[in-house]
Amino acid sequence: MAHQFTTSYLADSLALFRQYKKxxxxxxxxxxxxxxxxxxxxxxxxxxxxxxxxxGNMRSRWTDFLATDGEKPDRNRDGEFADAPxxxxxxxxxxxxxxxxxxxxxxxxxxxxxxxxxxxxxEPHSVMQAMNRQIAHYCMHCGQIILLAKHFASDHxxxxxxxxxxxxxFNRAVLAGEKSQR
Numbered sequence: 287m288a289h290q291f292t293t294s295y296l297a298d299s300l301a302l303f304r305q306y307k308k309x310x311x312x313x314x315x316x317x318x319x320x321x322x323x324x325x326x327x328x329x330x331x332x333x334x335x336x337x338x339x340x341x342g343n344m345r346s347r348w349t350d351f352l353a354t355d356g357e358k359p360d361r362n363r364d365g366e367f368a369d370a371p372x373x374x375x376x377x378x379x380x381x382x383x384x385x386x387x388x389x390x391x392x393x394x395x396x397x398x399x400x401x402x403x404x405x406x407x408x409e410p411h412s413v414m415q416a417m418n419r420q421i422a423h424y425c426m427h428c429g430q431i432i433l434l435a436k437h438f439a440s441d442h443x444x445x446x447x448x449x450x451x452x453x454x455x456f457n458r459a460v461l462a463g464e465k466s467q468r
Contacts, residue, residue, distance in 0.1 A: 296395055299417050303392075303424070307385055310428040312446045313435035319374050321438040333431050334370030334377050340427050341384030342366040347406070347420060348384075348391040352399075356406035356416065392417070 314322065314333060322334045331339070342363065347356040371377040400414040411419065436443050 294397060295400060295414060295417075296392065296397060299421060300389070300392060302421055303385075303388060306425055306428045309446050310431050311381075312444075313432040314378075316439040316442065316444060317435045318438075321435075322374060322377060323370050324438065326434070326437070331367060331430075332370060333434050335367050336427050336431050336434075337377055337381050338370055339363075339366040340424060341380045343420075343423065344384030344387050347416070348387040351391040351416075352402065352404060352413075354405075355408065356404060357408075388420075 314337075317333065323332045325332050342361060343366075346358040346361040349358065371380060395413065400412060400417075402413045403410050404413055404416050405411070406416060406419070432446065
């Protein structure tokens with residue numbers, strides 16, 4: 287993501303959400319269908335299980351965001367870690383639906399909405415607190431997905447940012463205007 291100066295919390299937050307979505311999609315694209323459901327050990331979650339959890343959270347948090355509690359009564363959090371979608375297409379459809387809900391809830395907001403109160407598990411949060419909570423949560427899980435994808439892709443991995451041992455070259459190119467910042 288090219289850096290863009292902003293003093294808007296909403297614009298900056300939306301840019302962060304988009305950046306982590308894009309990075310994670312770049313990681314998932316580098317693994318096979320079988321690797322989407324593979325785990326490193328019995329206590330680990332697969333990429334597909336993490337996606338199912340994130341998107342279950344997104345459905346719960348961002349549906350009727352300003353009007354209803356962010357923990358919907360029909361959410362089955364434990365079920366999010368079982369029975370991952372059977373195909374890449376089904377997994378990506380879930381992924382896209384979760385992000386669509388997030389952007390549909392946040393894009394219409396104005397800076398004045400940041401102080402409004404929303405509920406998550408019966409506890410009051412400002413809209414800004416709720417957004418911060420979800421940025422941290424999703425970034426953590428996106429990092430897990432990226433780590434797993436990098437492990438599975440191994441020597442076929444294509445870096446999502448500055449390639450290893452190429453920082454100096456990358457910085458020279460950016461300063462010379464040859465590359466846009468990532």
